Amino acid sequence: MPLKWLLHWQPNAGASVNSQILTEVSQCADSMNGVKEGRWKSTLTFYRPVIRVQDQALTSELPRDFLGLSMHDQPNKYYFIIRAQRLVLEADLSIQSIMEKLQSYKTRVALNFEGIQYRLGDFQLRVGKVAPINSESLRGIVLEVEYLPISSLEKGRQIMAEFLEIWQEAVSKRSLPGHFMHMETNFADYGLSDHYSSQHTAVQYAIVMAQLIASAQLRS
Template structure:
C-alpha cells in the first residue's frame, strides 16, 4: 500500500458545497491527464453505546467510529477517538456487534465518487453525504502515492503533487479550498509504514473537521 493524504474542502465564509464545485474539481484532475478507473465508496459510521444500566456506562467508550474502505473489502476498522485506539477486524464483526446490542449506529456518512490514475498517483474525488440521503455535506479528495509506503519518504512528493494540483484548481476561482490535516499517527500507535489504519484515522479527522465546518456555517447564517 502506498501513502495516502485525505483532504477535505473548506468553503469560504457564507458558502456551502454543491455538485458544481465537485464537478469542477473532478475536471481539474482530468485536465492533469487523470484517467478514470471507476467509482469508489467508503462508509464511516458513528456508534453510541446502549446503556441499559447507567452504572455500567463508564465502562464503555462514549462513542466510536466504524470504517469500511474499498481497498480492504473483507476488513472493518474501529476508531475510538477518546482513547486514541484504532483496530482492524474481520468484516463479520458488524454482525457480531448487532447481536451483542452493546452499541447502535447513530449516523453513517458515505464518501463516494470517481477514482483516477495519474502515473504513480491514484486520486479519488468524492462527495460526503449521510446514508439514505442525497444531501451533500462535504467534498473529499484522496491522493495516494503508490510506489512508497513510508510516510516520511513520500511527504515531499505528495506535497509537491498537491501544490501543483491546487495551483491548477485555483484558476477556477472556486469559493473555497482544500485542507490537509495530518493526524498524530503516533498517538494511535501507528508507525511510519502506511496501513489502512492510517486511512481510517485520517477519515475520522476529516469527519470532525466537516462537522466543525457545518456548525460554523450554520452559526454565520443565524
C-alpha cells in the first residue's frame, strides 16, 4: 500500500478554523496543477463502554474508550484503535452491526473527514474538513498526502518531507492564520512494520483526532 502522511491544520494562537481557510487550502492544490479526482470521506467514531450493573466487576478489564474508523479506500473494512494499549485491529465492516446488537459500547461522537481528492504526478492529495456527522460545524481541516510509488516508511520519508516543504510554501503565500502539522509517529509501538498498511493510516487518524481535541480545548 502506498505511503501516506496525515496532517492537520494548527491555527495560530487566538485563531480558529473556518471554511475560508479550507477554500484557500484547496486552491493551493489547484495552483499546483492538481487534477481533481472526485470526493472522499472517512468516518472516525469515538466509543465508550456501556457499563451495566451486572458488569461492573469487569469494568477494569474493558477498554475505557476506543476509536473506530471506516476509510474511503477500504470500504469493506473497519479499524479499531485503542491508544492506551497501543492496539490497532482490522475487522470486516459487518462488525459495526454486531456491536450495535451487543450494545456493549455506545457512540460518544462521530466525525466525518471529507473533501476533494487531487492527483499531482506521483502524489495524491486529499484536502478535507472535519465535522460531526449530520452537522456542518467545522472542527478541523486535514490533509492526506499519499506517495504512490513507495510503501516503505523509511525510504519515502525524505521525498514526503520535500513535497511537504513545497506545499507549505504554497500555503504560506496566502498568509493564513495557521499551518499544517505532521505528527511523527512511532508505529513500532503498535507492532507495525516499515511496510505501510491501512493500520498505519488508522493510527494516524487516532493521533490527529487527539490533536484536534487538544487544540479545541486550548482555544476554548
